Amino acid sequence: MATARFAWGIDIGNRALKAIKLVRTDTGLKIDDFEVIEHENVLSNAGDNKESLIQSALQSFVQRHPTKGGVAAISVSGVSSFARFIKLPPVEPKKIPEIVRFEAIQQIPFPLDDVEWSYQLFQSPDSPDVEVGIFAMRRELINQHIKYFTDLDFNVQVVQMNPLAVYNAMYHDSRLQGTTMIVDLGAENTDLIIADGETIWLRSIPIGGNNFTEVLVKSFKLPFAKAEDLKRNANTSKYARQIFQAMRPVFADLVAEIQRSIGFYSSVHRESRIKKILALGGTFRLAGLQKYLQQNLQLEVEKLDNLAAGAPADAKLAATFNQNLLSLVSAYGLAIQAMGDGKISSSLLPMHIRREKMWRDKTKWFGAAAAAFVLGSAIAVGGYYLRHIQFAASTVDASKNDGILSQAQGLDGQWKSKVESAGADDRLKISNIRAMLDGRGLWPNLLDVVFGALPPLPDAYSSGNVKAIVATPRAERPIVLIDKIGSFYVADLNSALIKGWNGAQVTLPATPAAATDPTTPPAGSRGFVLDMMITTPHAVGWKYVLETFVANLGKYDRNAMDQYNSQNPKNPRNFYIAKVYSPSEPQMIKDDSARIADLRASLSAANMLMGQPNSGAQPTPPPQMAPAMPNMPTGVPTGVPGGRPPGYGGYGAPGGPPPGYGGPTGYAAAAAPIVNGDPALLDRLTNEDMQYDWDMKVRAIVVIDPAPKAPTTP
Secondary structure, three states, X not given: OOOOOEEEEEEEOOOEEEEEEEEXXXXXXXXXXXXXXXXXXXXXXXXXXXXXXXXXXXXXXXXXXXXXXXXXXXXXXXXXXXXXXXXXXXXXXHHHHHHHHHHHHHHOOOOHHHEEEEXXXXXXXXXXOEEEEEEEEEHHHHHHHHHHHHOOOOOEXXXXXXXXXXXXXXXXXXXXXXXXXXXXXXOOOEEEEEEEOXXXXXXEEOOOHHHHHHHHHHHHOOOHHHHHHHHHOHHHOXXXXXXXXXXXXXXXXXXXXXXXXXXXXXXXXXXXXXXXXXXXXXXXXXXXXXXXXXXXXXXXXXEOOOOOOOOOOOHHHHXXXXXXXXXXXXXHHHHHHHOOOOOOOOXXXXXXXXXXXXXXXXXXXXXXXXXXXXXXXXXXXXXXXXXXXXXXXXXXXXXXXHHHHHHHHHHHXXXXXXXXXXXXHXXXXXXXXXXXXOOOOHHHHHHHHHHHOOOOOOHXXXXXXXXXXXXXXXXXXXXXXXXXXXXXXXXXXXXHOOEOHHHOEOOOOOOHHHHOOOOOOOOOOXXXXXXXXXXXXXXXXXXXXXXHHHHHHHOOOHHHHHHHHHHOOOOOOOEEEEEEEOOOOOEEHHXXXXXXXXXXXXXXXXXXXXXXXXXXXXXXXXXOOOOOOOOOOOOOOOOOOOOOOOOOOOOOOOOOOXXXXXXXXXXXXXXXOOOOOOHHXXXXXXXXXXXXXXXXXXXXEEEEOOOOOOOOOO
16 A cells, blocks of 8 residues: 555545545655535435435546545444454464454454454553454445445545544644544544553544534524534624524533543543543534633643645645645545555455455566466476486485475474464363353342432431421322332243233233333343332322333433443443333222232231231321321312322322322322321331322333444444
């Protein structure tokens, strides 16, 4: 690649095709030409028209710029590709490829036969530590992307991830002094690259220039194209204040994601401190964005204003080039690698294309080699017969040579059996030991999600202040408790959706609790069915549980898992909640004979542990609290047999809230009456009657080890 006459770096982004042409001069690489071709529509919104938009942009490019005689380097999105950085143990250099391949098998979430992958070693001259970056992308996506170029006779010799191309550009221009973060704000995503000496760290976040445009679409009721023009001209618009006010939430989200990434990087690399941020991407032309980041991140934010390879010699081209400079850095880095000057030389170029190139490079030598062969053959034949005569005259030497050959063959066999295969058992043991750690964090993380979905307990409960607790009428307390949790493994989770509590067949009730989340796991998903007994004293128990615990737990879906893993790449989670529902009707404790039996058994066990008899006088209850019924809806009956008694508050209708319940403003409550019966129905903390509390069963369908999402086409 270093011998190419020139090289084009071509970056097909969501909004435009960007390209830079580099040539080599006596003083180094120089930018000879460039191009920016905007798509008629944003690719992410183009649907089935996306392919034709890319082809149209490339055809326009080929018509304007000759490519014959040069090579091309093209980029793929960091979001649709895969990157992992791993520190290697001290090993001999010749063993590194074997170890890297082993790590690639472990790290890449697809079979190696289904991906194009490569790796890059990072090592400081004064350090024995070796870090390897493993990069991969699904083979069908790579081939589809390259086909756009090969159909137009581009000589593609490099396929590189966008963030690595940006790194090559900034490294070549000596912009990475100390620990530096590069923020490349694209149309759909923002690539974060942290460079520290000879090592790098990558992350892509789903915030880009289109997010700014979309808030203007919503705020000003504009089509996307007009909102984009409004954003680009915001600096000079008379409505600049309103425009920037509308975009402020996106500014805040961007800062929050960058802060989260800096925090994670600092926690892993405690010896590193980021000194500055390099701002790239056309969105940084927004006035105030650079200053906003600098103020909120408390770091120097430097906006790129030139490239070391200069600008095109043509004055008109140079002016347009400088206007688009922030968007051209990836194309610049691609061209640098295509010319053989990239710090990172790895490439996702498919192997069959590499072999074709090697064959073409060698073809020009075949003619000369053939002529030399004909001449050499005549000389060799004569020499062969002469040496054969001499050799035949010495049978002793021939026998000795046969012995040496036999010994060599034996040693070669020993090398293969004893040396090359050495350590195979140890490698297998290491692999098996590492496999024992798989899934060790599943249940702690799952329980963290479950308990995190509960509404927070009031401070009085946390401190155990009974007086403060009972000051709030029992039926008004925002409390949801998990009484017990059970689980069972299911190989096909879709079959679990027709089963009830603990696997028993039931008919799902036609209540809101039975269909809080209509989603179902993908076909063939495996995982756990989590069954929980939920209790609440709230006046509208089952409705309150749905609005809090069930709603919160249902939010941890596949997207939430992916977002968590993108923010915590070192400790990813391998599960998500596919569905949350109630497999049976909720009811008051007084109507649940099984629950009352559990409470009695629990009290009996507690008394035995404490050396007390199983029965006896009922504990003395606290003084009766005066009834209070705020927000009681008109027309709601109280005192109906089977429901709550008069003065308890809430709804007296049998079985729960009456039809037409309208949400939180309809909650009504009062002090709980004192039970004069079963001591098992007393709240252990407050000594209050629990028989009018609600209990309900909640089931969560937990998908484990979900199949990886297919990356989006770049």
